[in-house]
Amino acid sequence: MSSVNEEKGQSRFSSGDGSALDTAAIGLPPDPDAHLNNEEKAAVLSTSQYNMTLTIFFISYSVFEPLTNIMLKRLRPSVFIPIIMVGWGASMLGMGFAIFFSAAAVSGSFGGLLAAAIELMDGIRGRPGWAWIFILEGLFTILAGIVSFFLVHDFPDNARFLTSDDRVRVVRRLKLDQQSSAEHEEFRMSYFWSAVRDWKMWLGMVIYMGCDMPLYAFSLFLPSIIKNLGWSSSVVHSQLMSVPPYAAAAILTILIGYIADRTHARGLCNIAVSFFGIAGFSMLLGSDRPGVQYAGTFLGAMGIYPCISNTISWMANNIEGVYKRGVVLGFVIGWGNLNGIVSSNIFFDSPRYFVGHGLILAYMVVFLLGGSLIMTILLRRENSRRIRGERNGWTAGLSDSEIEALGDRRPDFLYTT
Known part of the structure; x- marks a missing residue:
């Protein structure tokens, strides 16, 4: 199965790094005036204009999430993902998501190094350093999108790089992981309404907002936070100082993915990791000592990034059906x-x-920690009811195909807590 993992890893990082690098690039010049002389300042966005630009970006970024998840299934991943990259410039699931989302932390770290180097291009061909950041990192994403045409595959049962035996094993592994829709599934509107009526989706939205808003705030404004520690007024120095917190977050993200996969305790992992973030931002809020604040950025990053991948894995584990899962994850993300x-x-x-x-x-505290506690308690309570047979009446008089269509509402489907 090594060929499976190698191919998956290549496609994850080609698309994941490009996406995260572009998102991070938006935050690389968070202080628009920090690196400009008086003549150049007039041509740059003011702080309010910069914040408004970010606001517009996040509106479109979120509104299209549910739609693109449906389009991904209808147009095939191997076609849709490369097009949007170029055009727009279960048991092992957690580890897979952790590796994928560690690319975001790695990109933040790499982005800081890259930004520090690109800043030195200030003035080349009459362009400021921050403009070269967008040009060069945008080109990377376009190239990654082109490569994705050849690396992204639609379903395990038609992946060209797999042998026939590998395809059988992958599909069987998905089914053993309670994913009965491991093969092709036709879209029906009932999947959409089933997702909307599922309480897990709404609580998942609460949990995810508890780590996603801090994620964007951290990645967009970390260089400004570090610059204001007073160690150096250099933008390049601030970018370099932002690298270690991202590196620490990437390592912990992969570690938590591994632990959560082995223990199936994603809720407890979220709860434990959230305390890192709570401690980190408490340090940033409560102390004016540069050393304490810088240490707080490490804990802050380590409390945010692992929860992103772990929460998405948690939701994906507990939603059965390709299209229902796509709708739920679209709304949550x-x-x-x-x-x-x-x-x-x-x-x-x-x-x-x-x-x-x-x-x-x-x-x-309220959304990430509180939401994870509530979700864990409710899922454990529901699992207990199913183990005691209290939900067996849901399948009375149903055929095998009708029982399978129940998805995660099947009495034998036990939730990951």
Whole structure:
């Protein structure tokens, strides 16, 4: 199965790194005036204009999330993913998502290094350094999109790089992981309405907003936070200092993915990791000592990034059916992205950013920690009812195909808690 993992890894990082790198690039010049002389400042966005630009970005970013998940199934992943990249410039699931989303943390780290290097291109061909950041990182995404035409496959049963035996094993593994729709599934509107009526989707939206808003706030404004520590006024130095927190977050993201896959305790993983973030932003909020604040950025990153991949894996584990899962994840991720509007408008009281850090702390305590606690309790309670046979009446008089169509409402489907 090594060929399966190698091919999956290549496609994940070609698309994941490009997407995360572009998102991070938006936040690379968070202080528009930090690296410009007086003549150049007039041509750059003001702080309010910059925040408004981020707001517009997050609206479209979130609104199209549910739609694109449906389009992904209808147009095939091998076609849809490369097109949007170029055009727009279960037991192992958690580890897979962790590796994928660690690319976001790696891209934040790599983006800081890359930005520091590209800043030195300031003035080449009459363009400022920040413009070259968008040009070069945008080209990377376009190239990754082209490569994805050859690396992304639609379904395991028609992946060209797999042998016939590998295809059988992959489909069997998905079915053993309670994914009865491991093969092709036709779209019906009933899947959409089933997703909308599912309480897990709405609670998942609450949990995901608890880590997604802090994620965007952190990635967009980390260089500004570090710059205001007073160690250096250099934008290049601030970008370099932003690298270690992202690297620490990437390592913990993969570790949590591994632990969650082995223990099937995704809720407890979310709860435990959230305390890192709560401690980190408490340090940023409560201390004016540069060393304490910088340490807080490490804990903040380590409390955010692992929860992103773990929450998405948690939702995917507990939703049966390709299209229903796509709709649920679309709403969950889309709602989380919409909260990016909040993140782009709360860092205005430099240098301490009391409002920004305080609101992030509230999100992590109420939505991430609180939501994960409630979800864990409710799922464990439902599993107990199913084990005791209290849900067996749901399948009375149904055929095998009708029982399978129940998806995660089947009495024998036990939730990952």
